[in-house]
Amino acid sequence: MTRIGSxxxxxxxxxxxxxxxxxxxxxxxxxxxxLKPEDLEPLFPAALIAQEVSTERFIEIPEAVRExxxxxxxxxxxxxxxLERALGTAARxxxxxxxxxxxxxxxxxxxxAQAWYNAQEGTRRLTTETGAGQWGAxxxxxxSLFDMTCEVWQxxxxxxxxxxxRYQMEVYGSTCHSSPSELTExxxxxxxxxxxxxxxxxxxxxxxxxxxxxxxxxHYALGSVLNHVxxxxxxxxxxxxAQLQAAGVxxxxxxxxxxxxxxxxxxxxxxxxxxxxxxxxxSRVVACEPTACPTITQGEYRYDYGDVAGxxxxxxxxxxxxxxxxxxxxxxxxxxxxxSPMVSHAVELGLMEAVAVTQEDAFxxxxxxxxxxxxxxxxxxxxxxxxxxxxxxxxxxxxxxxIGLSGNGVLDLPAYEAYL
Amino acid sequence: MTRIGSxxxxxxxxxxxxxxxxxxxxxxxxxxxxLKPEDLEPLFPAALIAQEVSTERFIEIPEAVRExxxxxxxxxxxxxxxLERALGTAARxxxxxxxxxxxxxxxxxxxxAQAWYNAQEGTRRLTTETGAGQWGAxxxxxxSLFDMTCEVWQxxxxxxxxxxxRYQMEVYGSTCHSSPSELTExxxxxxxxxxxxxxxxxxxxxxxxxxxxxxxxxHYALGSVLNHVxxxxxxxxxxxxAQLQAAGVxxxxxxxxxxxxxxxxxxxxxxxxxxxxxxxxxSRVVACEPTACPTITQGEYRYDYGDVAGxxxxxxxxxxxxxxxxxxxxxxxxxxxxxSPMVSHAVELGLMEAVAVTQEDAFxxxxxxxxxxxxxxxxxxxxxxxxxxxxxxxxxxxxxxxIGLSGNGVLDLPAYEAYL
Numbered sequence: 001m002t003r004i005g006s007x008x009x010x011x012x013x014x015x016x017x018x019x020x021x022x023x024x025x026x027x028x029x030x031x032x033x034x035l036k037p038e039d040l041e042p043l044f045p046a047a048l049i050a051q052e053v054s055t056e057r058f059i060e061i062p063e064a065v066r067e068x069x070x071x072x073x074x075x076x077x078x079x080x081x082x083l084e085r086a087l088g089t090a091a092r093x094x095x096x097x098x099x100x101x102x103x104x105x106x107x108x109x110x111x112x113a114q115a116w117y118n119a120q121e122g123t124r125r126l127t128t129e130t131g132a133g134q135w136g137a138x139x140x141x142x143x144s145l146f147d148m149t150c151e152v153w154q155x156x157x158x159x160x161x162x163x164x165x166r167y168q169m170e171v172y173g174s175t176c177h178s179s180p181s182e183l184t185e186x187x188x189x190x191x192x193x194x195x196x197x198x199x200x201x202x203x204x205x206x207x208x209x210x211x212x213x214x215x216x217x218x219h220y221a222l223g224s225v226l227n228h229v230x231x232x233x234x235x236x237x238x239x240x241x242a243q244l245q246a247a248g249v250x251x252x253x254x255x256x257x258x259x260x261x262x263x264x265x266x267x268x269x270x271x272x273x274x275x276x277x278x279x280x281x282x283s284r285v286v287a288c289e290p291t292a293c294p295t296i297t298q299g300e301y302r303y304d305y306g307d308v309a310g311x312x313x314x315x316x317x318x319x320x321x322x323x324x325x326x327x328x329x330x331x332x333x334x335x336x337x338x339x340s341p342m343v344s345h346a347v348e349l350g351l352m353e354a355v356a357v358t359q360e361d362a363f364x365x366x367x368x369x370x371x372x373x374x375x376x377x378x379x380x381x382x383x384x385x386x387x388x389x390x391x392x393x394x395x396x397x398x399x400x401x402x403i404g405l406s407g408n409g410v411l412d413l414p415a416y417e418a419y420l
Numbered sequence: 421m422t423r424i425g426s427x428x429x430x431x432x433x434x435x436x437x438x439x440x441x442x443x444x445x446x447x448x449x450x451x452x453x454x455l456k457p458e459d460l461e462p463l464f465p466a467a468l469i470a471q472e473v474s475t476e477r478f479i480e481i482p483e484a485v486r487e488x489x490x491x492x493x494x495x496x497x498x499x500x501x502x503l504e505r506a507l508g509t510a511a512r513x514x515x516x517x518x519x520x521x522x523x524x525x526x527x528x529x530x531x532x533a534q535a536w537y538n539a540q541e542g543t544r545r546l547t548t549e550t551g552a553g554q555w556g557a558x559x560x561x562x563x564s565l566f567d568m569t570c571e572v573w574q575x576x577x578x579x580x581x582x583x584x585x586r587y588q589m590e591v592y593g594s595t596c597h598s599s600p601s602e603l604t605e606x607x608x609x610x611x612x613x614x615x616x617x618x619x620x621x622x623x624x625x626x627x628x629x630x631x632x633x634x635x636x637x638x639h640y641a642l643g644s645v646l647n648h649v650x651x652x653x654x655x656x657x658x659x660x661x662a663q664l665q666a667a668g669v670x671x672x673x674x675x676x677x678x679x680x681x682x683x684x685x686x687x688x689x690x691x692x693x694x695x696x697x698x699x700x701x702x703s704r705v706v707a708c709e710p711t712a713c714p715t716i717t718q719g720e721y722r723y724d725y726g727d728v729a730g731x732x733x734x735x736x737x738x739x740x741x742x743x744x745x746x747x748x749x750x751x752x753x754x755x756x757x758x759x760s761p762m763v764s765h766a767v768e769l770g771l772m773e774a775v776a777v778t779q780e781d782a783f784x785x786x787x788x789x790x791x792x793x794x795x796x797x798x799x800x801x802x803x804x805x806x807x808x809x810x811x812x813x814x815x816x817x818x819x820x821x822x823i824g825l826s827g828n829g830v831l832d833l834p835a836y837e838a839y840l
Contacts (some may be wrong), residue, residue, distance in 0.1 A: 067501070067502075068502075068794070071498055071793065071794055071795075072496070072520075076492070078491055081487070082487075082488075082565065100492075100520045102793075102794035102795045102796070102828075104830060108794075141794050144790070144791040144794075145502065145791075145792075145794060163834075164830070164831075164833045164834070167833035167834060167836060167837040168796065168830070168833055170836075170837065170840055171787060171790050171791075171796055171833070171836050171840070172790065172791060173791060367591060370564070370591050370592065371564040371565075371591075371592060371593060372565075373491065373522075374488070374491055374522035374528075374561050374564075374565060375491075375522045376522070376588065376591055408522075410524065410584070410588070410830050410831060411584075411830060411831075413584045413587035413588055413591070414583075414584070414587060416587060416590075416591050417587040417590065420590055420591070
């Protein structure tokens with residue numbers, strides 16, 4: 001397998017193999033030295049630690065994971081013909097729609113893989129954090145498929161505003177706590193200093209990591225940011241490449257994906273960037289983030305912690321600071337202070353651009369999209385839609401625009417209601 | 421086109437062409453005489469009235485409707501391999517999953533068609549009723565695609581318990597009222613006699629029909645029961661037949677579909693019954709209804725009104741009486757007092773069986789299904805799942821079971837939470 005792209009990928013694609021300069025390593029939070037694989041063993045199974053540092057170009061997807069993927073993959077690539085007519089654009093617009101997964105987003109692509117590798121190594125319980133709840137629900141789903149359970153710390157703002165995701169986790173047999181909680185040292189310390197905090201992913205990560213690191217037989221799973229998570233999501237972009245080719249498009253002219261921790265964006269765009277680097281294509285790639293949490297467009301590129309308590313490795317990334325608490329915007333999945341190191345590296349190398357989108361523009365675009373295409377996009381995804389719509393107004397004749405529609409907005413309807 | 425079944429149907433299949441005995445006609449509510457097409461003109465466009473009485477075997481699907489269908493159709497037919505292993509059954513189980521539609525259920529299949537025919541004849545506004553809200557949201561979606569709006573009366577029990585569907589209608593630019601409402605004569609009369617009523621589909625239909633019948637330029641749309649609705653849904657079964665054949669199954673041994681007004685059931689099973697009648701297959705077909713609203717298994721087969729106020733034509737159907745108010749069960753889509761005349765006729769002719777399922781058994785089956793297959797079924801669909809699971813326990817080796825999974829349960833998670 002040498003070319004990137006298949007409608008039913010047998011391998012994940014690893015952009016680390018094709019980066020013109022190597023990715024800066026993660027550093028140990030205590031020593032500041034490059035992280036050793038054994039440093040991660042309290043948290044992750046060996047197979048995922050190996051993927052985290054791998055520079056293999058293709059990594060085989062286990063058969064059991066592909067069996068589950070096949071329940072809803074390949075996800076549809078849809079020509080937005082009705083949207084094109086509504087806009088009167090000269091461009092051809094396609095969207096890759098991850099909302100058909102049982103969790104309604106792209107998150108199960110890595111949740112299934114992470115749960116399976118953990119199950120293979122004997123772990124029966126996972127901890128994690130979640131923002132809007134899409135990741136927590138996805139990991140709960142994945143755990144239920146491999147006879148495991150998980151314990152989820154959900155950012156308080158979303159926990160209180162969006163109870164449906166918690167119910168979803170419970171249907172899958174898992175549990176969900178509001179974060180910060182009284183259940184962990186990290187949570188108690190935060191609550192003591194700021195009892196009214198709306199919470200943040202950084203805080204929730206501290207809680208989930210603490211429990212995994214201090215409990216025998218319990219591992220931790222992260223829904224974004226880390227290299228192995230980006231890797232697992234590349235099924236999205238590989239399918240999209242093959243589906244576009246089947247529609248007669250050798251490569252898209254420009255790709256828009258929303259950026260929170262980076263996993264949906266990486267999943268869609270890394271195979272396309274990989275083709276730019278190795279197959280001579282020239283697709284522009286644009287990360288779309290909220291102006292309320294402008295990690296790439298306003299953050300610094302430096303080593304920072306992934307969490308508030310400084311328990312995680314230090315990662316070289318675009319960051320607003322580990323203690324940054326974003327406003328309680330509706331796109332809960334885009335409220336992380338940092339950005340995937342691989343995405344940050346791609347930006348620094350000029351392989352990817354970034355724009356910030358206001359919440360107002362994002363929802364307006366979501367409504368336009370829903371009324372033309374029928375699908376109500378997740379608030380996260382509307383950031384990519386808004387940037388794509390702005391671009392489409394002046395697009396060249398026949399230009400091909402690809403939008404990553406990372407999820408549906410069915411459980412975010414109160415946010416739309418608030419906007420209307 | 422002479423055989424039934426295609427992965428991308430170009431025609432709807434009309435079981436009325438193959439019934440061994442003709443379907444009893446609808447009667448005028450005033451005269452008691454067979455209904456004439458012109459009696460329906462205040463409510464429906466001519467094309468739908470023609471379909472209502474058609475005995476043509478195949479009716480072409482308009483190009484514009486097929487363009488919208490293609491956004492999510494063919495819907496997936498999924499082998500429930502993980503569920504089979506969890507049950508330890510000797511059967512092969514497949515499910516046809518309509519939850520991938522933008523509304524999360526099978527309802528858009530007819531909503532798109534009805535909106536398009538109305539738009540073609542110049543109607544710019546529709547009225548309708550809805551139970552759980554899936555139909556109202558689907559019609560709102562369809563209207564938004566053809567530059568129309570709709571006004572929806574939602575059964576009060578669901579309106580209060582499930583606000584997300586109303587938000588969904590609003591995103592699509594439509595409006596939704598709690599029924600009974602003060603906006604209609606029918607609604608005011610019901611509220612005067614029973615201010616605390618939880619509402620019923622029969623009441624909501626009276627309100628929507630009244631407004632359409634008394635307002636120039638406004639038509640009415642029904643989400644189930646009528647012949648043209650059954651017709652539009654047959655894309656489900658035709659796809660399923662072709663998808664099963666592609667999987668090496670000439671015909672399923674037994675098919676389970678949930679039955680409220682009958683449209684999802686008819687859509688899945690009429691093409692299969694049609695093959696039994698004309699192509700020599702021998703698939704058993706089982707309608708699965710709630711014990712709380714046991715229309716087929718406990719109702720009488722006689723002429724009755726479709727609504728409480730007696731505004732609709734009289735239909736020969738299984739009925740619990742037009743004034744029957746079912747308990748506020750979670751499966752809001754199965755709370756109708758009557759049954760599609762075509763489904764009722766099929767039962768009377770011995771072409772279809774029926775069973776009643778308790779809410780308890782239905783939710784338990786839904787949880788089992790979710791934890792094995794990942795998808796959380798709509799509470800309506802869990803009735804079919806429960807009956808299928810009970811059958812699978814003693815199934816013959818290799819027996820093929822087909823389940824109609826009419827929708828996902830994402831917006832019904834509070835119901836699951838209440839069950840857990």
